[in-house]
Amino acid sequence: MATERYNPRDAEPRWQQKWNEERVFETDNNDPRDKYYVLEMFPYPSGRIHMGHVRNYAMGDVVARYKRARGCNVLHPMGWDAFGMPAENAAMERGVHPAAWTYQNIASMKAQLKAMGLSLDWSREFATCDVAYYQHQQHLFVDFLEKGLVYRKQSKVNWDPVDNTVLANEQVIDGRGWRSGALVEQRELTQWFFKITDFSQDLLDALDTLDQWPEKVRLMQKNWIGRSEGMAVRWAIVPGTAPSGESEVTVYTTRPDTLFGASFLAISADHPLAREIAAKNPAIEAFCEECRRAGTSLAALETAEKKGIDTGIKVQHPLDPTWELPVYVANFVLMDYGTGAIFGCPSGDQRDLDFARRYNLPVVPVVMPTDGDADTFSVGDVAYDGDGVMINSRFLDGKTTTEAFDIVADRLTATALGNQPQGERKVNFRLRDWGISRQRYWGCPIPVIHCEDCGVVPVPKKDLPVKLPEDVTFDQPGNPLDRHPTWRHVACPHCGKDARRETDTMDTFVDSSWYFTRFTAPWEQVPTDVRAANHWLPVDQYIGGIEHAILHLLYSRFFTRAMRETGHVDVKEPFKGLFTQGMVVHETYSRGAGMSREWVAPADIRIEEQDGKRRAYLLSNSEEISIGSIEKMSKSKKNVVDPDDIIASYGADTARFFVLSDSPPERDVIWSEAGVEGAHRFTQRLWRLVSEAAENLGDVQATPAKEGDALAISQIAHKTLKAVQNDYDKLWFNKAVARIYELVNALAAPLSNVAAGKASDDYRAAVKDATEILIQLVAPMTPHLAEECWATLGSGGMLAKQPWPTFEDSLVTENDVVLPVQINGKKRAELTISRDADQNAVSEAALALDEVKKVLNGQAPKKIIVVPQRIVNIVV
RNA sequence: GCGGGCGUGGCGAAACUGGUAGACGCAAGAGACUUAAAAUCUCUCGGCCUUUGGCUGUGCGGGUUCGAUCCCCGCCGCCCGCACCA
Numbered sequence: 001m002a003t004e005r006y007n008p009r010d011a012e013p014r015w016q017q018k019w020n021e022e023r024v025f026e027t028d029n030n031d032p033r034d035k036y037y038v039l040e041m042f043p044y045p046s047g048r049i050h051m052g053h054v055r056n057y058a059m060g061d062v063v064a065r066y067k068r069a070r071g072c073n074v075l076h077p078m079g080w081d082a083f084g085m086p087a088e089n090a091a092m093e094r095g096v097h098p099a100a101w102t103y104q105n106i107a108s109m110k111a112q113l114k115a116m117g118l119s120l121d122w123s124r125e126f127a128t129c130d131v132a133y134y135q136h137q138q139h140l141f142v143d144f145l146e147k148g149l150v151y152r153k154q155s156k157v158n159w160d161p162v163d164n165t166v167l168a169n170e171q172v173i174d175g176r177g178w179r180s181g182a183l184v185e186q187r188e189l190t191q192w193f194f195k196i197t198d199f200s201q202d203l204l205d206a207l208d209t210l211d212q213w214p215e216k217v218r219l220m221q222k223n224w225i226g227r228s229e230g231m232a233v234r235w236a237i238v239p240g241t242a243p244s245g246e247s248e249v250t251v252y253t254t255r256p257d258t259l260f261g262a263s264f265l266a267i268s269a270d271h272p273l274a275r276e277i278a279a280k281n282p283a284i285e286a287f288c289e290e291c292r293r294a295g296t297s298l299a300a301l302e303t304a305e306k307k308g309i310d311t312g313i314k315v316q317h318p319l320d321p322t323w324e325l326p327v328y329v330a331n332f333v334l335m336d337y338g339t340g341a342i343f344g345c346p347s348g349d350q351r352d353l354d355f356a357r358r359y360n361l362p363v364v365p366v367v368m369p370t371d372g373d374a375d376t377f378s379v380g381d382v383a384y385d386g387d388g389v390m391i392n393s394r395f396l397d398g399k400t401t402t403e404a405f406d407i408v409a410d411r412l413t414a415t416a417l418g419n420q421p422q423g424e425r426k427v428n429f430r431l432r433d434w435g436i437s438r439q440r441y442w443g444c445p446i447p448v449i450h451c452e453d454c455g456v457v458p459v460p461k462k463d464l465p466v467k468l469p470e471d472v473t474f475d476q477p478g479n480p481l482d483r484h485p486t487w488r489h490v491a492c493p494h495c496g497k498d499a500r501r502e503t504d505t506m507d508t509f510v511d512s513s514w515y516f517t518r519f520t521a522p523w524e525q526v527p528t529d530v531r532a533a534n535h536w537l538p539v540d541q542y543i544g545g546i547e548h549a550i551l552h553l554l555y556s557r558f559f560t561r562a563m564r565e566t567g568h569v570d571v572k573e574p575f576k577g578l579f580t581q582g583m584v585v586h587e588t589y590s591r592g593a594g595m596s597r598e599w600v601a602p603a604d605i606r607i608e609e610q611d612g613k614r615r616a617y618l619l620s621n622s623e624e625i626s627i628g629s630i631e632k633m634s635k636s637k638k639n640v641v642d643p644d645d646i647i648a649s650y651g652a653d654t655a656r657f658f659v660l661s662d663s664p665p666e667r668d669v670i671w672s673e674a675g676v677e678g679a680h681r682f683t684q685r686l687w688r689l690v691s692e693a694a695e696n697l698g699d700v701q702a703t704p705a706k707e708g709d710a711l712a713i714s715q716i717a718h719k720t721l722k723a724v725q726n727d728y729d730k731l732w733f734n735k736a737v738a739r740i741y742e743l744v745n746a747l748a749a750p751l752s753n754v755a756a757g758k759a760s761d762d763y764r765a766a767v768k769d770a771t772e773i774l775i776q777l778v779a780p781m782t783p784h785l786a787e788e789c790w791a792t793l794g795s796g797g798m799l800a801k802q803p804w805p806t807f808e809d810s811l812v813t814e815n816d817v818v819l820p821v822q823i824n825g826k827k828r829a830e831l832t833i834s835r836d837a838d839q840n841a842v843s844e845a846a847l848a849l850d851e852v853k854k855v856l857n858g859q860a861p862k863k864i865i866v867v868p869q870r871i872v873n874i875v876v
Numbered sequence: 877g878c879g880g881g882c883g884u885g886g887c888g889a890a891a892c893u894g895g896u897a898g899a900c901g902c903a904a905g906a907g908a909c910u911u912a913a914a915a916u917c918u919c920u921c922g923g924c925c926u927u928u929g930g931c932u933g934u935g936c937g938g939g940u941u942c943g944a945u946c947c948c949c950g951c952c953g954c955c956c957g958c959a960c961c962a
Contacts, residue, residue, distance in 0.1 A: 005915095216880065220957060223879070228961075253962060266962090304960075332960045342962045350877085351960060430961055549957080609903080662888050662901065670888065674902055681915095682901090688916090726892095738890070738900035745900090748917095820896040825943045827896050865942050871895045875942050 006687035008651025012784045016117055024800045025064075025119045027075045029521065029532050036072035037536045038063045039516055041544030041552075042079045045127070046086065047105040049112045051584035051633055051671060052545070054643050055659040058781070059581055059733065060543050061118045062660065065780040066728045068119070069804040075536055077519040078113065078120045080106050080127035083134075083443045084508045085168075091474040098442040099470070102129055112644060116652045117784055119800070124522045128511035129442070133518065135465030136527035137510060138447040142458045143566040145448075149195045152456065155435055159187040164478040166439040186292055191437035192446055192504065196558045200225055200429040202572075203557055212577035214666075217549045224550050226430025230254035231409055232339065233423040235265060238314040238324055243276050248417065249315060249327065252338030252428055256412065257404035260393040261345040261366035263356055265315055266308060266330035268340040274329045277311050284309055284329060291331045306355040307331045318412060318422050319394075330355060338428055346383065353383040366393050367401055434555065436507040441472055441480045443505030451492035451499035460493050466501065479503055512552055513559035516542075517569055533569040538576040541731075546580040553578070579731055582668040584659065586639040588628035589616050599638040600625050603645070607673070630670055641671055653782035654680040660781055661737040682741070683785050686778065689748060690771060690789045692755040698794045700761055702769040704808055710766035716746045717770035718811035724777045725804075733781070743774055768793070773805050821846045822873040823855050831872065839866045846872045 019025060040060035043053055064076035080102075087098035094101075106127055113120070126133050144150045158167040160177035166189070171178045196203075204225045207218045233256065235249045249265060267274050269291035278285040287309040308328035317323035325343075332351050333342055346356035347365040356363050368377040369388045377391065390396040396404040412423030437446070445466040447459040459466055469487040472480035481487060481503040492499035514527075520536040521529035537560075553575070560574040589600040605616045605625055616625040633640045646655045658679035663669040704714035720743040727736035750767045753759050759767065772795055779786035779799055790799040814835060819842065821829040829851035833842060843864045846852060856876065863875040 216957085219880065223958060226958095226961065230962080251962080255962075306960080332962090334961065337961045344962090349962070351962080428961085546956085614903090664889080667882095667888095672888090672902080675888080678902060685916090734889075735900090741900050818896090822896085822943070825895095825941095830896080863942065865895095867895060867943095871943085873895080873942050 006684055006785065006788065008653060008784065011788045012115070012117060012652055015784045015787045016114065018798065019119070019800055022798065024798070025076065025121050026123050027073065027121045029535065031073040033071060033073040035075065035536060036067040037075045037539045038067065038541045039077065039539045039543070041542070041548060042081050042512070042515060043109065044081045044084065045102055045105040045109055047108055049109055049643050051641055051643060051659065054116065054655055055584055055669065056543060056545070056581055057113065057116060057118055058656040058659050059579070059665060059731070062728065062733060062780040063541055063731070064119050065783060065800070069776070069779070069802065071803060075519070076120055077124040078122065079125055079515055079519065081508065081512050082106065082127035082129040083511055085440065085442070087442045088440060088474065097470070099129065102127070115647050116656065119783070124519050126518070126522050128515065131465050131467055134444040134511070136518065137444050137506070137514070138459070138464050138466060139461060139527050140514070140563065140566070140568065141447055142461060144194070144562055145458050147566050149198065149562050149565065151193055151195065152190050153193060154188045155191045156186045157189050157191070159185045161185055162477070189437070191435050193433040193435050194558065194562070196434045197429060197431055199558055199561050200227070200431050202561065203554065206573060210573065210578070214578065214580055217546070217553070217578060217580065220549045221554055224431065224554065228254050228428050230426060230428060231256045231412065231423045232426045233318055233343070233412060234417050234420065235315040235318060235343070236321070236417055238316060241312060241314045242273070243280070246273060246276070249273065249341050250339045251341045251343050252426065253343060255345065255348060256408040256423070257390065257396065257401045258345040258348045258366050259317070259319055259343070259408055260396065261347050261364050262317065262325060262343045263346055263362040263364070264325055264344045265327040266333050266342050266344055266355070267327060268333040268335040269329055269331070270335035271340045273313070274311070277313070284311065287329060304331065306351055306358060308355060308359065318415070319408070336432060337430065347379040348383055348385050350383045350385070353379065364392050366391060434558070436510055437504040438507055439479045439503070440505055441468065443508060444511060446502045446504050446506055448502045449490055449492060449499045450502065451494060451497060453497060454492055454494040457493055463493065509551060509555050513556045514563065516556070516574060517560070517563065528563070528568045530567070530569060534571060537569060537571045538573050541577040541579065542575040543579045543581060549580065579665070581665050582663065583632050584671050585630050585668045586633050586641060586671045587630050588637050588639045589625045590628055591623065591625050599636070601638040602641060602673070633671070646676065650676060650680045651683070651784070653785045654683055657682065657737070657782050660733040662734055665731055665733050682744070683782060686744060687785060687789065689744070689751040690775070691792050693751040693767070693771070694792045694794070696754050696757060696759070697764055697768045697771070700765045700768055702772050702795070703765040704769045704811060705762060705766035708762065710763045713747065713750050713770050714766045715811050716743060717773045718807040721773050721777065721805060721807040722812050728780065737781070740774070740777055743777070747771065747774060775799070776802065776805050817869050820871050821849060821852060822871065823852065824875060825873060828852060828855050835869065839868070842866045842872060846874065
């Protein structure tokens, strides 16, 4: 009876090959069944997968396999987010061409993913650096350009003067380039922008429809979009105080109610007026320069003092032309929000108050809390920015802030300054247009041509794709496209004159903003097959890390809208369900302290327990190593576990099962050797129980028991089926795991009985039914093991193609219920009674219990609360 | 500073969002089998006590309720976003 141990090294490749041969996971767009699109965020091809990938893809795979079994036509594709800087870094460091480096990495990562046994449709695979993909992105760009969704404008970039390159914000560390260490400059370059702000309101409003997204992510996007309702207010400049031609300043405010508390205007160092005046005034020029430099370093904005410089310009108060206020350039006013100019109301805004105190400007309280006293209310070092009642505000006195807002808004709208209203209500957004220009080689070329006569001309679609040239060098700094001898030179599509290509490439976030749409018909000669895209989108379940909560997801939402406007798809929201999974974390180990601290990899140590305390020792020489905190797996702390090693020693099923168990999927899961061994024990145990009994189950038909000693077996199997089904629907993988453990525990003895040949036919039929259910329940998580068990059981067919089992109602509903009986809220007894017993019967039965009588000790109950099928509480 | 989340055994966590707190797993302990070890199996496992029982216990302090891990108020501690947004 003894059977072989389950050997994943043999079984896993074997089943992967069979799935592959039978094309089980290839999806037909014309399949009439209900569609289900499950997608995990595609990986950057760094070369190796990590445990985070394993967890992410294991979750997606469970959903895909489960939905497939439930009868859906499942689309579960995979691809590569393959453009980006690491490939250029590799080229610079090792002289490998970015393309060669990238495609090699893809090949090795693909092999790793295949070893995981994921149910992916590999026939739809593509990399974003494939010309076959990015040519369509260029097509979309041209369409967006025609539709007015793309434009060029001057914009600041971080410029590294040594490497001659533009740096991303995260490449600037303490104001210096990460590679060169040179002080980073702010340069103005003409760059391409997507008009995401055209959709600000819609992107905000539609968040409410995304009810299968985490609340947290929706809130983060809401804050990022940052809608505010206020007014644009025009202030007349006192003649003669400003350079000629300047007659007014427009500020944006959300608090027009506090206008009578104004004591100055402040404009950004980049405001046109500031620039104009700085040109003639060295002191102001110097101050503006200082502001710009401070803006580059992320450090200590919090502690940055509020500083400014008086421009000498005076403005007239919009509600009282005789009232003149000074205009400052201030370091805390941002050019790219609102109008780049504000009015300062020190009593109602902390920054304005700090500023006013520094420059001895008036502080007039204009709003006090509703319960305040107008005679004594004053503002010291803390501004009052809440709602309340107006004071010191002439005709607004006594009104609420909301009323005052409306009165001022109406009045300013009706007042004219010049020929325009003095003010208008305005909704403002924090969201800015998406700058997509990157001065780099390894990205999708922006398909436009610059002609001296015709200006910016899009590359005609017939001339697409604009392919990246392959013969490029990385031996000198800067963008290789810029210095390529021939690639830039091209005839203008309009006039035929010599012209030059745009050498900027697109932000890689563009690539990932529509890959999920391309997966729906990756073979298509145009960007999308609209019918296929409309059929599959939105993605039913998207799974990935929380780090993409804002940018990637917001850009994708914008891009889908832009593609809709250009006729490439007819949905607005790309992702119906979103799930953000937690990280895989691990204990850290180190020796030494301070500067000489050295991290040690988990593979190099062994853990022992002594006197209830865990201690770590180096494998090589038994030196004791200190055990540190649990942190995200990272190379620098060496607390990484290589999925390859785990798959090689335990198999993919164990790795998959472990990352899904224990922790709720949205929370971090702690990787531990002991935990993996537990998961591995489970796979072996399941195999042993099933394989030992298999021989004695071959000749019976799986049939649930209706009575007798096998009834309990069928009941727990069918109850577990019902529960796990629900767990999978909700992505509660850890709960599913727990219930599956319970079922295995419950089936252990019956399976042993069968194996020992001590079971009747009916009993065996029930055990077989329960075992088949068990195997199907674990199949989404440990698919290879499940196939192996299924085959051993002789149940026939490939498990990956089997429909999901159905539970029998009669087996999941009990006739009797066990009710806890409480006395004064404390549990004292249990009562087993018929499910449909009425309240009186339940009360009487409860009072008749020995334990109850004993505790009551003759006292009469004051009240008896019977919650049907839940609990009985007797109050005395 | 603003916004959001989370605090349950030695550990990861469950508990049908008001109804038996600690399912399931890990770790630990005891036992069985074995020449021995591994594997496997059985049992114990929040704390305290006078142990066939009792008291207490979900970060701390209050409240609502027949009944609170869950709802309300006030603290404490961690974590994560955004960060001068006018």
